[in-house]
Amino acid sequence: MQERLKELQAEALAKVEKASDLKELNEIRVAYLGKKGPITEVLKGMGKLSAEERPVMGALANEVRDSISSAIESKHKHLEEAAIQQKLASESIDVTLPGRPVKIGNHHPLTRIIEEIEDLFIGMGYAIAEGPEVEKDYYNFEALNLPKGHPARDMQDSFYITEEILLRTHTSPVQARTMEKHQGKGPVKIICPGKVYRRDNDDATHSHQFMQIEGLVVDENIRMSDLKGTLEVFAKKMFGEDREIRLRPSFFPFTEPSVEMDISCKICGGNGCSVCKGTGWIEILGAGMVHPNVLEMAGFDSKKYTGFAFGMGPERIAMLKYGIDDIRHFYTNDIRFLKQFSVTE
Numbered sequence: 205m206q207e208r209l210k211e212l213q214a215e216a217l218a219k220v221e222k223a224s225d226l227k228e229l230n231e232i233r234v235a236y237l238g239k240k241g242p243i244t245e246v247l248k249g250m251g252k253l254s255a256e257e258r259p260v261m262g263a264l265a266n267e268v269r270d271s272i273s274s275a276i277e278s279k280h281k282h283l284e285e286a287a288i289q290q291k292l293a294s295e296s297i298d299v300t301l302p303g304r305p306v307k308i309g310n311h312h313p314l315t316r317i318i319e320e321i322e323d324l325f326i327g328m329g330y331a332i333a334e335g336p337e338v339e340k341d342y343y344n345f346e347a348l349n350l351p352k353g354h355p356a357r358d359m360q361d362s363f364y365i366t367e368e369i370l371l372r373t374h375t376s377p378v379q380a381r382t383m384e385k386h387q388g389k390g391p392v393k394i395i396c397p398g399k400v401y402r403r404d405n406d407d408a409t410h411s412h413q414f415m416q417i418e419g420l421v422v423d424e425n426i427r428m429s430d431l432k433g434t435l436e437v438f439a440k441k442m443f444g445e446d447r448e449i450r451l452r453p454s455f456f457p458f459t460e461p462s463v464e465m466d467i468s469c470k471i472c473g474g475n476g477c478s479v480c481k482g483t484g485w486i487e488i489l490g491a492g493m494v495h496p497n498v499l500e501m502a503g504f505d506s507k508k509y510t511g512f513a514f515g516m517g518p519e520r521i522a523m524l525k526y527g528i529d530d531i532r533h534f535y536t537n538d539i540r541f542l543k544q545f546s547v548t549e
């Protein structure tokens with residue numbers, strides 16, 4: 205019996221020594237130390253031993269069992285440690301690898317232009333005003349001296365929602381709304397950027413939805429020269445100090461007199477090229493002195509107050525400034541186009 209125990213001990217210790225993973229080690233533990241294992245089996249035969257032999261054999265059996273279990277324990281620790289090391293090695297990262305570049309978005313070119321124009325006018329003491337895109341016929345037309353049936357309504361083909369409600373065709377209704385809020389008291393000095401809608405077929409220079417920036421100043425003694433000076437500062441800041449402006453007579457029902465402003469062509473320096481269609485000038489905005497009817501309808505005394513207004517298209521300004529040849533680029537979200545206006549790349 206003694207020999208059998210020694211044999212089992214040697215056999216178990218050798219297997220523990222050879223075990224290569226925790227699963228195998230556990231199988232050895234169950235096999236040798238479990239209730240159905242060979243040591244238990246041997247001990248069952250103790251009953252047959254004499255009274256003197258029994259304690260000796262008992263002590264030996266315990267010793268064998270202890271030696272096997274402590275060998276398993278230390279092997280267990282060893283294997284566990286090895287497993288951790290292996291995991292660490294397989295999951296190691298190379299901190300010296302160059303990082304992946306983070307793609308940062310950038311402002312849309314139109315947003316950039318609008319913010320630039322806003323900053324410029326804020327610097328001249330203007331406030332920013334906003335109005336609804338779904339507008340009443342009254343503010344879009346009537347309050348701007350365009351009564352129902354007025355032929356000039358055709359200048360702006362409209363998207364009507366009901367007979368009295370439409371998508372605004374310009375930002376000029378914000379003029380009427382702002383003046384109304386001032387309840388006949390000046391000064392009013394605002395610019396209003398926003399989306400407008402017209403029933404146009406989209407092509408390189410037309411879009412059924414585009415942006416406008418409206419400007420309005422109402423106070424005592426506002427003159428045409430104030431309008432001209434303001435627009436000149438704007439044009440030079442926006443396009444360069446060497447640009448010249450000219451005002452051409454025009455017609456808008458809500459301004460009298462009305463003008464259109466051109467800037468000298470940057471491409472040809474005024475000599476005439478394809479961009480300025482040989483004229484040396486490029487049209488940039490519409491403007492004029494606020495029509496007395498418009499002032500009166502909004503509650504201003506047109507004998508005391510005068511004002512000027514202007515309206516421009518940021519797309520057109522961006523197209524000229526950045527040399528963009530198709531208005532649709534602003535609205536088709538082609539990342540290759542938009543990326544060119546990134547500040548970071």
Ligand code: PHE
Pocket residue numbers: 373374375376418419456459490491492513514515516
């Ligand atoms: N609302 C005009 C347009 O859309 C532009 C404009 C604004 C003209 C203000 C004069 C004064 O064409």
